[in-house]
Amino acid sequence: MNPSYLAVEIRRLFRSMRFLIFVVAFPVVMFLLQANVFTKASAPDHAAVVAVVMVNMMAFGLFAAATTNGTRLALERASGWQRQLRLTPLSGASYLGGKAVSGMLVGLPALLLVPLVAILVEGVHLDGAGWLRVIAGLWLGTIPLVLLGLLIGQIATPESMQPISMIVMLGMGFLGGLWIPLEGMPAWMQDVSQLLPTYWLIGLVRPAVTNELLVSFPTAIAVLAGWTVVLGALVTRRYRKDSARV
Amino acid sequence: METTQATRGARDVAAGAAVRLSGLKKHYGQVRAVDGVELTIAPGEVVALLGPNGAGKSTTVDMILGLSKPDAGEVTVFGKTPGDAVRAGMIGAMLQGGALLEDLTVRETVRMVAKLHRTPMPLDQALQRAGIEDIADRRANKLSGGQKQRVRFAVALVSDPDLLVLDEPTAAMDVGTRREFWKSMYSFTDSGRTVLFATHYLEEAEEFADRVVLMRAGRVVADGSVAQVRALAGGRTIRAVLPGAGEETERLVATLPAVTDFELRGERVAISSSESDATLRALMAAVPAVHDIEIGAVGLEGAFLSLTSEENTEPGAAR
Numbered sequence: 001m002n003p004s005y006l007a008v009e010i011r012r013l014f015r016s017m018r019f020l021i022f023v024v025a026f027p028v029v030m031f032l033l034q035a036n037v038f039t040k041a042s043a044p045d046h047a048a049v050v051a052v053v054m055v056n057m058m059a060f061g062l063f064a065a066a067t068t069n070g071t072r073l074a075l076e077r078a079s080g081w082q083r084q085l086r087l088t089p090l091s092g093a094s095y096l097g098g099k100a101v102s103g104m105l106v107g108l109p110a111l112l113l114v115p116l117v118a119i120l121v122e123g124v125h126l127d128g129a130g131w132l133r134v135i136a137g138l139w140l141g142t143i144p145l146v147l148l149g150l151l152i153g154q155i156a157t158p159e160s161m162q163p164i165s166m167i168v169m170l171g172m173g174f175l176g177g178l179w180i181p182l183e184g185m186p187a188w189m190q191d192v193s194q195l196l197p198t199y200w201l202i203g204l205v206r207p208a209v210t211n212e213l214l215v216s217f218p219t220a221i222a223v224l225a226g227w228t229v230v231l232g233a234l235v236t237r238r239y240r241k242d243s244a245r246v
Numbered sequence: 247m248e249t250t251q252a253t254r255g256a257r258d259v260a261a262g263a264a265v266r267l268s269g270l271k272k273h274y275g276q277v278r279a280v281d282g283v284e285l286t287i288a289p290g291e292v293v294a295l296l297g298p299n300g301a302g303k304s305t306t307v308d309m310i311l312g313l314s315k316p317d318a319g320e321v322t323v324f325g326k327t328p329g330d331a332v333r334a335g336m337i338g339a340m341l342q343g344g345a346l347l348e349d350l351t352v353r354e355t356v357r358m359v360a361k362l363h364r365t366p367m368p369l370d371q372a373l374q375r376a377g378i379e380d381i382a383d384r385r386a387n388k389l390s391g392g393q394k395q396r397v398r399f400a401v402a403l404v405s406d407p408d409l410l411v412l413d414e415p416t417a418a419m420d421v422g423t424r425r426e427f428w429k430s431m432y433s434f435t436d437s438g439r440t441v442l443f444a445t446h447y448l449e450e451a452e453e454f455a456d457r458v459v460l461m462r463a464g465r466v467v468a469d470g471s472v473a474q475v476r477a478l479a480g481g482r483t484i485r486a487v488l489p490g491a492g493e494e495t496e497r498l499v500a501t502l503p504a505v506t507d508f509e510l511r512g513e514r515v516a517i518s519s520s521e522s523d524a525t526l527r528a529l530m531a532a533v534p535a536v537h538d539i540e541i542g543a544v545g546l547e548g549a550f551l552s553l554t555s556e557e558n559t560e561p562g563a564a565r
Contacts (some may be wrong), residue, residue, distance in 0.1 A: 003360060087339050
């Protein structure tokens, strides 16, 4: 890993308007919107619903950061920058590793801003263990999503990147239960959602905010780890193929 | 004329060659992009790789840089594999097209690449050598084509490489910036570094290279000093009528000085000559009745095209 390279990567993302709006502002706005539309302050389960929405929007922000991070790969492939980097001592592993780490780091604004707003504006209250579980759990659980973003970036062109990542993000978001409660969905959709990393990402941290729809913790870990291994292998293979063919 | 730089190179620097390609082949599907290239470049040489589009220049360059694997044959750069040479920071390259990040400033881009290398040259020196100090704080998407090329040049030389490979370096430049570019190139090669540049501007090769390698259809068709290639390329065509021409005339024309090629149709002859004055004097002495003489310049481009496109061009024609 090359720290100065990583620093530039992250600086580049923060310069992008799309990133700031989509990845930083959007999850916060959507959190505030949903926390005031889905539930009334007078409702008995208000606090729990707001906390669930908070977790959902943190996860969404991380996912958006991961795919936006992935778009860089498509651009760098198309522009020939990846070829230029291959003429430096930076190894393929460092390049991909750097992209993965930057995908994790650029998710931090959403991961921290949404709960901050939740505390200050909506009065969400969790204990220390709860916060730790939500923040650390979501952050580490986002690893497969970061890899998914990289894989899309490796396959897509700069033109197709936007629609592809939108479809993946919305599809996996809805079916994973990030936007609407799963219990209202048809049975087949609920079956599909059981396969998605987004579903298990939420499941991983849900016990900190609600007692409903709980999933087995070891299963959540196992499924997310499985996605990580498979996506990691695909990303590596694709990079090898890419660099052999050029 | 007997010894080309290539054979001299092969003899002197077989061990310490800057670049050595042997039996290099690469095909894409049915297309044999590179079809058996042999080339040795000595340290300190400035070599132009000339050829029309599709001649295999870029594919050859990619293999030298280790960006693509040869199907057959071997590439060594200073005795190492391209990958090892790249990791050691010995190769700097200016690739065709893009290769800049739109959202970084010029200085950030060059600094980023410098940080990836173990022994880069000071950042300001790289910016100054490429002549881009004045635009160092601009983002890449605010640059003209020529300015982008100079930034790519800075990216190529910031690692302080021993071998600089430039693929069509002046493609997006106007005449003025092209001149500026080559001036900064010169200061770089003064320090004894090896340069290989691919181009399809013959004038550029003539003016800036010590040695010219011509490629066509994946092969080296001519390889020699600039003077040798200039002789090939700077030829003229003499057209004339030779009264009573016959087989004997054909033999006579063939023995005239500086004739590179000729065609006799009836009494009309078209002679390609590398030195038309000498050819013409000898022709007039041998055939006093010659009349309707016209001399036309083949033109650099025409000669280059004929050299790189004719099917009957012998490999190594300049040797």
